[in-house]
Structures are given as structure tokens and as C-alpha cells.
Amino acid sequence: MKEDLISIECLDEQEIFAILDLTAKVKADRAKYAGALKGKSIGLIFQKPSNRTRVSFEIGMVQLGGHAIYLGPDEIDMGGRESVKDVACVLSRYLDGIVARTYKHDDVRELALYADIPVINGLSDRAHPCQALTDIFTIKEKLGTFSGVTLAYVGDGNNVLNSLMLAAAKVGLNMKIAAPKGYEPSKELAGIARRFAKASGTKLEFLNDPKAAVKGADVIYTDVWVSMGQEKDSKKRLKAFKCFQVNDGLMKAAKRDCLVMHCLPAHRGQEITDSVIDSKSSMVYDQAENRMHTEKAILLQLLG
Numbered sequence: 001m002k003e004d005l006i007s008i009e010c011l012d013e014q015e016i017f018a019i020l021d022l023t024a025k026v027k028a029d030r031a032k033y034a035g036a037l038k039g040k041s042i043g044l045i046f047q048k049p050s051n052r053t054r055v056s057f058e059i060g061m062v063q064l065g066g067h068a069i070y071l072g073p074d075e076i077d078m079g080g081r082e083s084v085k086d087v088a089c090v091l092s093r094y095l096d097g098i099v100a101r102t103y104k105h106d107d108v109r110e111l112a113l114y115a116d117i118p119v120i121n122g123l124s125d126r127a128h129p130c131q132a133l134t135d136i137f138t139i140k141e142k143l144g145t146f147s148g149v150t151l152a153y154v155g156d157g158n159n160v161l162n163s164l165m166l167a168a169a170k171v172g173l174n175m176k177i178a179a180p181k182g183y184e185p186s187k188e189l190a191g192i193a194r195r196f197a198k199a200s201g202t203k204l205e206f207l208n209d210p211k212a213a214v215k216g217a218d219v220i221y222t223d224v225w226v227s228m229g230q231e232k233d234s235k236k237r238l239k240a241f242k243c244f245q246v247n248d249g250l251m252k253a254a255k256r257d258c259l260v261m262h263c264l265p266a267h268r269g270q271e272i273t274d275s276v277i278d279s280k281s282s283m284v285y286d287q288a289e290n291r292m293h294t295e296k297a298i299l300l301q302l303l304g
């Protein structure tokens with residue numbers, strides 16, 4: 001039966017570690033996997049812009065010997081020109097896999113429901129599982145372990161945080177989350193993350209104070225305050241988040257050797273200052289590079 005990657009909730013701990021292990025192998029020996037997906041094709045259905053997700057999947061597929069076709073909003077207009085179901089059923093006859101970036105999470109779910117081929121969520125309003133897998137891979141690569149490591153997330157309770165907290169809770173990476181009141185992750189997902197954390201013995205704390213969150217943390221993570229599709233709420237959001245900037249002052253409240261992550265794109269001067277994102281603590285470009293290795297591992301797992 002085909003397997004999809006829609007949300008971190010759907011993966012068990014072994015499956016997550018299997019992707020991390022394969023990511024390390026793919027990164028260490030690119031040549032070994034050069035023909036692994038020869039003759040296979042994927043479609044990238046993107047309703048929103050993308051740099052990392054699009055390029056890493058497209059070029060990752062080429063590096064594995066396969067082919068990728070980009071289907072932007074103007075090409076197929078999924079849900080407008082034709083239904084999600086018809087897109088899923090037709091593309092299943094042409095392709096071996098789909099990566100979808102949508103506004104509505106339900107659209108990715110529906111694609112997966114009707115497609116006979118694996119569907120990978122390349123970001124929806126609820127989840128960004130490929131990013132979370134890269135992020136925990138990068139933390140393990142830099143710090144060698146999850147055990148005893150604390151990740152502080154400062155900012156919006158959005159798609160990136162949703163997937164990251166679920167992944168952290170599954171693999172035993174402690175997490176402290178600081179979001180402004182009213183912008184916390186949904187109760188439903190926080191509840192699921194708490195259950196996973198209890199099962200794995202992971203510490204997971206939900207706070208509203210950035211300084212309390214970064215105290216004692218090994219890594220600080222942030223993301224934009226205005227995600228794609230939320231532009232009309234920009235003014236309100238910028239006001240709500242103004243005390244949640246990752247800046248030199250906040251870095252002083254953290255451990256001296258604390259590392260910094262951001263999924264990118266960054267809105268420099270909003271959620272993070274140049275002085276922090278360009279500092280020696282920042283690992284944002286290594287993190288971005290790792291998207292490529294993780295996407296290749298995901299493609300190998302689902303299509304190989």
C-alpha cells in the first residue's frame with residue numbers, strides 16, 4: 001500500500017529515526033543514491049511561493065535519477081479549474097508521487113485520499129512535516145543527541161511549530177514554547193504533543209514569556225510572525241509579536257553557546273535581527289541545506 005507524509009502525527013518514532021538515519025547516509029554519500037529513483041517522476045503542486053521546498057524536492061529528485069515537474073498556481077489551479085479529487089486521480093496515472101503546498105490542510109488530505117501514489121505535504125496552514133524532520137536532523141547533527149537537549153521556540157504557534165513540537169515530543173527533544181496569548185498552537189495539537197511527550201519522557205512546556213523559554217535552552221528557533229496567506233492581519237500580528245523578537249537582548253538570557261534556527265524565509269528586523277541571524281550562533285544555512293538531504297531521504301522511503 002502507498003504511504004503518504006501528511007503530518008508528523010502519522011509517523012511513529014521508528015519511522016522518524018529511519019528517515020533521520022537515511023538522511024545522514026544520503027548526505028554522506030550522494031553518488032551511492034544517484035540512480036535510486038531512475039525513471040520515476042514527481043509533481044510539485046504549489047499554491048504558494050517557495051524557495052527551499054521547491055528547489056530541494058526538484059533538484060533532489062534529479063540527483064536521485066528521477067524527474068520533477070513544477071505545477072504552480074497558474075498551471076493546474078487545483079480546487080479552482082478542477083477539483084482536488086480529479087487532480088489526484090489524473091496525476092496518479094502520470095506520476096509516481098506528489099509534493100503539495102496548499103493553503104488548506106484538508107486539500108493535502110483530500111489529495112492523499114484520492115491519489116494512488118504517495119502524497120507529501122510541502123506545507124499547509126496546519127503542518128510543515130518536511131521542515132520538522134530537517135530541523136530535528138540538524139539538531140542531532142550539531143549536538144550529537146536529543147537526550148538532555150532543550151529547544152526553545154519563540155514566536156507564532158503556526159504550521160512550523162505544530163510539526164516541530166510533535167517531532168520533538170516523539171524523539172525525546174525537550175521543548176519550551178513561548179507564543180503571545182491568542183497565538184499559541186491549537187489546543188488539539190498541543191494536546192497531541194503532550195501525549196507524545198508523556199509517552200517518550202520528553203519535557204514540553206507552553207509559556208508566554210520569551211525570556212523564560214530561552215533560559216537554559218541549547219537552541220532557539222523562530223519563524224515569521226505573518227505566514228503566507230495571513231498578510232491581511234499583518235498590522236495586528238506585528239503588534240502582538242513585538243516583544244517576541246529574537247535579538248541580542250534575548251540571546252543574553254540564553255546559554256552563551258546557544259544555537260539559532262529559522263526555517264526561512266526570514267523577515268529580518270521582525271522576528272529576528274540581522275545581528276542574530278548573521279551571528280556565529282546561527283545555523284540557518286546548514287538547516288536550509290539539510291532540506292535537500294531530508295527530502296531525498298523522504299523520496300527514497302516513499303517512492304524507492
Ligand code: CP
Binds near residue numbers: 265
Ligand atoms: N522553509 C521553507 O519551507 O522555505 P520555502 O517556503 O522557501 O520552501
Ligand code: NVA
Binds near residue numbers: 158159160223227264
Ligand atoms: N510559517 C511560514 C513558513 C514558511 C516556510 C509560512 O507558512 O509562511
